Amino acid sequence: MTTFGLDTFGDVTHDASGTPLTHAQTIRNVVEQGVLADQVGLGFFGIGEHHTPDMPLSAADVVLAAIAARTSSIHLGSAVTVLSSDDPVRVYQRFSTLNAVSDGRAEVILGRGSSVDSFPLFGYDLADYEDLFEEKTHLFAELLKGGPITWQGKTRASLHEQDVVPYTEPFPTWIGVGGSPQSVVRAASYGFSLMLAIIGGHPGRFAPFSELYQHALEKFGRDPLPIGIHSPGHVAPTDEEAREEFWPHYLDMIGRLGRTRGFATPTPESYAHEVGPHGALFVGSPETVAEKMARTMKKLGASRFDLKYGIGGLSHESLMRTIELYGTKVVPMVRDMLA
Amino acid sequence: MKIAVLGAGHVGPVIARLALAAGYEVGIAGSGDPARIEMITEFLAPGAVALPAADAVADADLVVLAIPWHRFPTLEPGMFAGKVVIDSMNHWPPAEAPLGTSEEVARRLVGADVVKTLNHVAYQDMEPAGGRAVGIAGDSPDAVRAVAEFLEHIGFDPVPVGPLAAGRLLEPGSPVFGVAARRQEFENFIKEQS
Numbered sequence: 270m271t272t273f274g275l276d277t278f279g280d281v282t283h284d285a286s287g288t289p290l291t292h293a294q295t296i297r298n299v300v301e302q303g304v305l306a307d308q309v310g311l312g313f314f315g316i317g318e319h320h321t322p323d324m325p326l327s328a329a330d331v332v333l334a335a336i337a338a339r340t341s342s343i344h345l346g347s348a349v350t351v352l353s354s355d356d357p358v359r360v361y362q363r364f365s366t367l368n369a370v371s372d373g374r375a376e377v378i379l380g381r382g383s384s385v386d387s388f389p390l391f392g393y394d395l396a397d398y399e400d401l402f403e404e405k406t407h408l409f410a411e412l413l414k415g416g417p418i419t420w421q422g423k424t425r426a427s428l429h430e431q432d433v434v435p436y437t438e439p440f441p442t443w444i445g446v447g448g449s450p451q452s453v454v455r456a457a458s459y460g461f462s463l464m465l466a467i468i469g470g471h472p473g474r475f476a477p478f479s480e481l482y483q484h485a486l487e488k489f490g491r492d493p494l495p496i497g498i499h500s501p502g503h504v505a506p507t508d509e510e511a512r513e514e515f516w517p518h519y520l521d522m523i524g525r526l527g528r529t530r531g532f533a534t535p536t537p538e539s540y541a542h543e544v545g546p547h548g549a550l551f552v553g554s555p556e557t558v559a560e561k562m563a564r565t566m567k568k569l570g571a572s573r574f575d576l577k578y579g580i581g582g583l584s585h586e587s588l589m590r591t592i593e594l595y596g597t598k599v600v601p602m603v604r605d606m607l608a
Numbered sequence: 609m610k611i612a613v614l615g616a617g618h619v620g621p622v623i624a625r626l627a628l629a630a631g632y633e634v635g636i637a638g639s640g641d642p643a644r645i646e647m648i649t650e651f652l653a654p655g656a657v658a659l660p661a662a663d664a665v666a667d668a669d670l671v672v673l674a675i676p677w678h679r680f681p682t683l684e685p686g687m688f689a690g691k692v693v694i695d696s697m698n699h700w701p702p703a704e705a706p707l708g709t710s711e712e713v714a715r716r717l718v719g720a721d722v723v724k725t726l727n728h729v730a731y732q733d734m735e736p737a738g739g740r741a742v743g744i745a746g747d748s749p750d751a752v753r754a755v756a757e758f759l760e761h762i763g764f765d766p767v768p769v770g771p772l773a774a775g776r777l778l779e780p781g782s783p784v785f786g787v788a789a790r791r792q793e794f795e796n797f798i799k800e801q802s
């Protein structure tokens with residue numbers, strides 16, 4: 270089964286005059302966006318945890334619960350939960366509560382944390398991120414089995430025959446991978462699905478990761494599991510409109526992040542490349558975006574695609590239009606192309 | 609010439625692949641048992657041999673350090689004597705340390721010829737190398753020459769930026785860090801700094 274979803278990092282949107290909306294209004298708008306995603310027939314709506322003034326969605330599960338109350342079929346999840354700087358017990362509790370509230374529609378995508386803002390906030394040392402993620406992923410996998418748990422480690426108090434509640438039906442768990450082969454193998458070893466975060470460069474370069482994952486699942490004696498793609502994009506009626514709308518905000522955001530994170534500052538040429546057939550930005554008309562999605566999904570053997578829509582500075586109205594076009598135009602075209 | 613790549617994360621397998629494509633023999637190592645990286649090697653750098661770090665280094669003429677900076681102190685320094693060592697590591701998050709990573713690497717790996725390069729290119733931009741300009745800094749002219757030749761063979765355009773201390777010019781925060789600068793822009797930037 271193929272599933273199409275949307276992810277947001279909850280960037281602060283601007284009004285028509287270019288003034289940033291408040292955090293509270295931004296969050297209420299994300300609820301509206303989630304409801305629209307359900308109305309246009311999408312299968313998943315995910316919120317990525319961030320802790321900065323321009324991305325204030327630090328408590329995704331609360332917002333997801335609000336969306337759950339107003340929808341009936343869309344799945345709701347994190348994209349991602351930064352597990353390294355969180356307590357797996359709390360993550361489990363929050364999402365199994367969401368699973369109860371939504372009648373079995375919760376999903377979790379676990380991440381090691383490429384966005385580093387949560388480490389100092391919660392008192393973690395970035396130098397420990399591999400060990401933190403390793404140990405916490407293990408605990409989370411144990412919690413998902415349900416029932417009283419006994420566990421011991423270095424990153425939290427040990428548990429002895431402990432009930433961690435609420436107990437709900439198992440919910441799908443993914444590991445988000447940005448290019449770490451260790452994370453691919455880890456996902457397979459725990460039986461978690463693989464979400465490839467493709468945010469720059471040629472999506473085709475991830476094909477060996479898909480093969481590695483499938484091979485690793487086999488080696489660990491597990492049944493095949495879905496592979497998903499998370500990529501940024503923006504949809505408008507024409508290619509030109511989509512590209513022009515997205516560019517100034519993309520330049521602003523990557524330019525700011527780039528210096529410290531090692532991304533190149535975009536130029537008009539590099540942007541043209543990223544939105545073109547060999548780049549990782551799914552920006553364009555419904556036809557262009559659909560064609561690129563279908564090609565990428567085939568190439569990587571993916572049965573799930575989550576478009577990460579929205580970028581700081583765009584308006585809520587423009588995001589609503591992207592969601593509408595994605596659900597009503599792009600996704601049906603991709604389904605046809607994959608059929 | 610034989611290459612040892614230490615690190616099988618984002619960066620290591622990409623460098624291994626580029627070297628294999630250019631015809632080099634490549635050994636690759638993680639921090640532990642090579643069995644742990646065998647699958648990764650098979651799918652991401654087919655043709656490379658997964659080895660314990662000490663064996664990979666012992667066999668090689670050129671060693672690439674593609675491990676996290678905070679793990680560098682876990683390397684056994686003695687095994688690098690007489691080797692040419694590429695430091696592609698970055699302080700993370702960017703640190704106000706008095707010395708660049710490569711100066712510290714050289715200090716600790718006594719007897720090795722350390723050259724700083726590739727640290728300023730994001731792993732997803734390394735392949736294809738496509739003649740991209742990369743800075744190269746080192747104190748030993750022979751080692752710099754050997755590394756420049758290696759970089760050219762795997763598809764980069766190495767631009768000398770000076771002695772190892774000048775490697776700081778390639779670190780996070782620099783105008784060439786993470787930027788697809790051309791040779792001319794690189795040279796202009798280096799000139800401005802000297």
Ligand SMILES: NC(=O)c1ccc[n+]([C@@H]2O[C@H](COP(=O)([O-])OP(=O)(O)OC[C@H]3O[C@@H](n4cnc5c(N)ncnc54)[C@H](OP(=O)(O)O)[C@@H]3O)[C@@H](O)[C@H]2O)c1
Pocket residue numbers: 449451531614615616617618619620637638639640661673674675676677679682683696697698699700726727728729730731732
């Ligand atoms: N990511 C980029 O785009 C980029 C670009 C340029 C430079 N760099 C620099 O390149 C280095 C590697 O980055 P990365 O993103 O590839 O890191 P990574 O994905 O975390 O991978 C690190 C690798 O190093 C291995 N390792 C750790 N300690 C080791 C030891 N003592 N001996 C041998 N292998 C060891 C790890 O193996 P185990 O799993 O066995 O511990 C792992 O395979 C860092 O210094 C980074 O700053 C990164």
